[in-house]
Amino acid sequence: MKDRKLRIFHTADIHLDTPFSRLDLRKGESRRNDLRATFTAMMLYVRRMEADIALLAGDLFDDGSATKETVELMIREFEGAKNCKFIIAPGNHDPISPGSVYASKRFPDNVYIFKESKLSRFEFSDLGVDVYGWAFTSPSMTENPLINAELEQNGRTKLLCAHCDTRSPLSPYCPVSEGDIVRLGFDYAALGHIHKKGEIKHVDNTFYGYSGAPEGRSFDECGVMGAFLTDIGYNGECECDFVPFSRRRYEIAECDLTGCVTREMAEERVSALIESKKYGSDTILRLVLTGAVAPELSLGGFKNAEARLFDLQVRDSTTPTFDGDKLVRDITLRGALYRTLLPELQSADEETRQTAADALRYGLAMLNGTVPGDL
Numbered sequence: 064m065k066d067r068k069l070r071i072f073h074t075a076d077i078h079l080d081t082p083f084s085r086l087d088l089r090k091g092e093s094r095r096n097d098l099r100a101t102f103t104a105m106m107l108y109v110r111r112m113e114a115d116i117a118l119l120a121g122d123l124f125d126d127g128s129a130t131k132e133t134v135e136l137m138i139r140e141f142e143g144a145k146n147c148k149f150i151i152a153p154g155n156h157d158p159i160s161p162g163s164v165y166a167s168k169r170f171p172d173n174v175y176i177f178k179e180s181k182l183s184r185f186e187f188s189d190l191g192v193d194v195y196g197w198a199f200t201s202p203s204m205t206e207n208p209l210i211n212a213e214l215e216q217n218g219r220t221k222l223l224c225a226h227c228d229t230r231s232p233l234s235p236y237c238p239v240s241e242g243d244i245v246r247l248g249f250d251y252a253a254l255g256h257i258h259k260k261g262e263i264k265h266v267d268n269t270f271y272g273y274s275g276a277p278e279g280r281s282f283d284e285c286g287v288m289g290a291f292l293t294d295i296g297y298n299g300e301c302e303c304d305f306v307p308f309s310r311r312r313y314e315i316a317e318c319d320l321t322g323c324v325t326r327e328m329a330e331e332r333v334s335a336l337i338e339s340k341k342y343g344s345d346t347i348l349r350l351v352l353t354g355a356v357a358p359e360l361s362l363g364g365f366k367n368a369e370a371r372l373f374d375l376q377v378r379d380s381t382t383p384t385f386d387g388d389k390l391v392r393d394i395t396l397r398g399a400l401y402r403t404l405l406p407e408l409q410s411a412d413e414e415t416r417q418t419a420a421d422a423l424r425y426g427l428a429m430l431n432g433t434v435p436g437d438l
């Protein structure tokens with residue numbers, strides 16, 4: 064095992080018990096289970112890697128209505144990792160207030176929860192560490208607890224565990240600047256609030272950053288997500304490793320269907336894309352279909368693709384203009400319909416194009432005596 068002074072696990076924004084109301088009931092339940100499983104996997108990792116401290120930088124719960132089972136699971140997991148000290152900095156989604164989980168439940172002795180919105184600290188003389196931080200006490204917080212702060216110079220390693228927003232001094236979610244963090248000379252600052260995949264920065268002697276959420280919950284949080292394991296050496300150097308934890312990943316991909324005449328051709332292209340990107344049962348995919356397809360082609364469900372993924376959303380941005388030359392010359396009603404819609408089909412405005420494409424598909428289907436696919 065490496066020579067190190069301190070091993071830190073850093074996560075935030077788990078948002079346990081998120082309702083996932085956009086998914087169907089079964090998949091929503093499955094995603095809530097995923098969040099709990101991701102949390103449990105992280106706790107197992109904390110034990111296996113023998114982390115000294117776990118910094119949980121807020122939004123552990125999605126809101127105040129966390130279920131009893133989830134809270135009990137969390138407490139059990141903390142109890143199961145007795146050698147690790149868990150520091151919790153409540154965030155804007157799970158602020159500490161009378162009646163909140165943090166104020167009303169009894170947490171094990173190895174759990175330390177910040178209770179005030181001003182800067183405070185937990186001192187661990189056994190580890191030679193001070194952990195600074197604060198709590199959201201309501202869903203917003205406009206003051207910056209670091210603004211006039213000074214840290215006690217006592218030779219201990221200085222950590223920060225906090226939910227805050229470093230992006231704007233006007234943020235209603237605890238606006239803190241990166242300059243404040245660096246000026247105060249924290250060795251490692253574990254931040255929470257920004258969900259996208261995390262990144263740790265290094266300025267002067269300070270390592271700081273957001274872990275990101277360990278499990279994405281929407282198409283704003285794409286890709287493989289995780290947490291950080293940070294070792295602090297005796298010289299103060301930090302080694303920060305990103306550790307993937309997400310059970311599922313959100314992905315957005317574009318599939319060019321130019322030239323597709325039949326549904327089978329379109330299905331084949333979509334399958335090839337899924338294959339090449341290695342999407343599978345862990346993937347929640349938003350598929351954006353583009354390109355000029357045959358006017359008669361109606362794009363319905365993609366059953367094969369759906370069966371291979373956790374969930375599939377399709378956005379159809381194709382235009383029914385492939386091989387339109389034939390239709391332009393067509394002397395029947397079909398040709399007349401096509402010629403009438405052609406200016407709109409070639410419009411620079413996406414919405415106009417889509418409306419004209421729908422009109423053409425409907426019209427052609429009616430003239431053929433068929434019903435178009437899901438439009």
Ligand SMILES: [Mn+2]
Nearest residue numbers: 076122156256
């Ligand atoms: Mn959050």
